[in-house]
Structure formats: C-alpha cells, structure tokens
Amino acid sequence: METKFEIKKGDRVKADPRLTGLDNWVEGEVIDIERNPFKGIVIAIKDTLGRVFFGEEKYFKFSY
Numbered sequence: 243m244e245t246k247f248e249i250k251k252g253d254r255v256k257a258d259p260r261l262t263g264l265d266n267w268v269e270g271e272v273i274d275i276e277r278n279p280f281k282g283i284v285i286a287i288k289d290t291l292g293r294v295f296f297g298e299e300k301y302f303k304f305s306y
C-alpha cells in the first residue's frame with residue numbers, strides 16, 4: 243500500500259522537469275495550493291532564484 247502525504251504551504255518540494263521544461267528537478271518552497279475544479283490540486287512553488295512554477299500535484303514530490 244502506498245502512503246500519500248499531503249503537501250502544504252511552506253513545505254520544500256521538487257518540481258518535475260516535465261513541468262518546468264528544465265533538465266533537472268527544481269527544488270522550492272510551496273507558496274500556494276489551489277483546488278481547481280478542472281485540474282484537481284494545483285501547487286505553486288518558488289525556488290531560490292525567485293522563479294515560480296505551478297502545476298498539477300502529480301508533478302511534485304517531497305524534497306528530503
């Protein structure tokens with residue numbers, strides 16, 4: 243059985259390269275979470291360079 247952890251504001255997560263268009267996973271802090279009726283959970287993160295990335299929950303994982 244897979245354990246699912248809920249992402250919340252302030253968490254450190256990584257964004258998938260398929261979302262960012264970059265070569266590697268991008269680590270950042272969750273700055274917003276939206277429950278979109280069409281896309282489901284949409285997460286926005288801000289990285290250390292000030293870039294903001296957002297997309298569906300499936301494109302993010304916890305940064306350990």
